[in-house]
Amino acid sequence: MRKKLTPKYLDSLPPAPMKRYEVRDDVVGGLMIRVSTTGAKVWYLAVTVKDRARRIKVGTYPVLSIADARDKTREMLRQIQLGTFEEESEVRLTLGDVVPQFIELYAKPRNRSWKPTERVLTKFANLYDKPITDIRRGDVVKVVDELIASGMGAGANRALAAIKKLFAWCLDRGTIETNPIAALKAPAKEVSRDRVLSDDEIVACWRAAEGESFPFEPFAKLIVLTGQRRGEVAGMRWSEVDLTQGVWTIPASRAKNATQHVVPLAPLAVLILQSLPRFAGSDFVFTTTGRTPVSGFGRLKARLEKASGADDWRLHDIRRTVATRMAMMGVQPHIIEAVLNHKSGIVSGVAAVYNRHAYTQEKRAALVKWAEHVEQIVSPERKAADLAA
Structure with missing residues (x-):
């Protein structure tokens, strides 16, 4: 923020609520006032000295008035231009x-x-x-x-x-000469999560999602049907999806492991995507503004938990659930890893470098099998009617 600083304005600046903030002077370039959480106000000069960005302490307010700070800053800038500035006077980085x-x-x-x-x-x-x-x-x-x-x-x-x-x-x-916490160990012992949702909990969450409005209902359902990371599903673009071929391609720029990932879409996933509205001029699939992808995952999860009665789980646990259920269905471990876009594990090291087979057909078969299972448990009557027909 840049302002023409006055004594009245400086006196009105409140203490920083959490993190200190700065206000730049509109009269002398580089001069700023920094306000800390305690309400202390300190003058600084932001300037480049010998090709390095520096923040040099000028003084404290109100001991150093605005006029004094501007005069001192002008003199410091003059010395920097002349090459006579004493670098020892610069403030140490906090x-x-x-x-x-x-x-x-x-x-x-x-x-x-x-x-x-x-x-x-x-x-x-x-x-x-x-x-x-x-x-x-x-x-x-x-x-x-x-x-x-x-x-x-x-x-x-x-x-x-x-x-x-x-x-x-x-x-x-070279900012510090020694690292005081280099050997400091993690304080808490962590236990890997092994939470897997039961069929009843999957049904409960699916039903709870149906009580949500767009884009949260289809967003939650696509996480269940694809087993992909919530951030990757949230950021899905229409340009990444081929509904005719039933394929969603996550580019390397969006994938967590920086590897392009092809996700075959089961028929139920395609139907959900085909039913969605599109924002004019926007490429985002799940959005409320057209400018940014959907967010508020914590609030969504809390609503699903309350509506479904299923607790002690996270959205990320759905990935583990999908993987576990696929294994129970007889899907091979390396195919499950391919579905989840995991770099490490069964196919890793040299084998991962030279094995360029994407397992697209195998992934499709696995995801279709999983989607059919989901459809069976959430709509058993409709699935039975389809089989009878």
């Missing part, structure tokens, strides 16, 4: 400075699912104002202990893993 850099330069280019990393790092918001070189092992342990005490076992592990990756990245870049 954790709050490093987090957005880490997300932009490391997390986003390497992981399409970078948003959870960004969210989990906010668990360390109390350390954001601290120079990253001053953060000690005990500071991180204290935050992790608080997460454990609040009941976040696996969540504490995720938070620690994210901050460890950030510190390792800083060490590689």
Whole structure:
């Protein structure tokens, strides 16, 4: 945000609710005021020095008035231009400075699912104002202990893993000389989930989905019928779907493992997609705005749970349910992995590199068999009538 700063405006700035914020001065380029969660206001200069982006502390407000801050900033800019600026006067990077850099330069280019990393790092918001070189092992342990005490076992592990990756990245870049948490172990013992929905629970969830409006009803049903990841189903584009051939191709740019994935669509899945409305000028299949894919998975799951009475499960458990039921139907493990688009497992290593067979027909047979089972349990009367005909 950029404003022509005045004393009245600065005095009205409230403390940051969770994460500190900045307001840039519209008079002197690069000058900004940073407001912390405690309400403290500090002047900074955002500038490039010797091809490196810097944030240099100018002073604190109101000790340094607006006029004083502008005068001092102009002099600092003059020294930078003349090459006489003393770099020792620059402020040290805080954790709050490093987090957005880490997300932009490391997390986003390497992981399409970078948003959870960004969210989990906010668990360390109390350390954001601290120079990253001053953060000690005990500071991180204290935050992790608080997460454990609040009941976040696996969540504490995720938070620690994210901050460890950030510190390792800083060490590689020379931002820090030593990594204080390099050998810090995960605090909670995790048990792999083995939740598989029963036929009755699948029926209950399917019926609950029918109580939802577009796009949540078909979205939930397509997750059940395809066994694909919720984010990949939510982001489905019409340009990815060939309803004539009954094929949905998830491009590598959207697949979690960055590998193009062909998903054969069972007849029931095709019928559902054929019945859906289309937003003019939008390529999204499941959307409420036409501009972005459907979201609000947590709220949807809560509604399904309440309506169905089936609890202690997650949307991701549906993938495990599909895989387990396919195995019970006699589908071979490598075909199940192909359906789920798993890189590791039965076909891995050198075999995965050289085995380019997509198992399209086998995947279709497996998904059709699974869809027929779903249709049988959710509409046994209609299925029996179809068989009799």
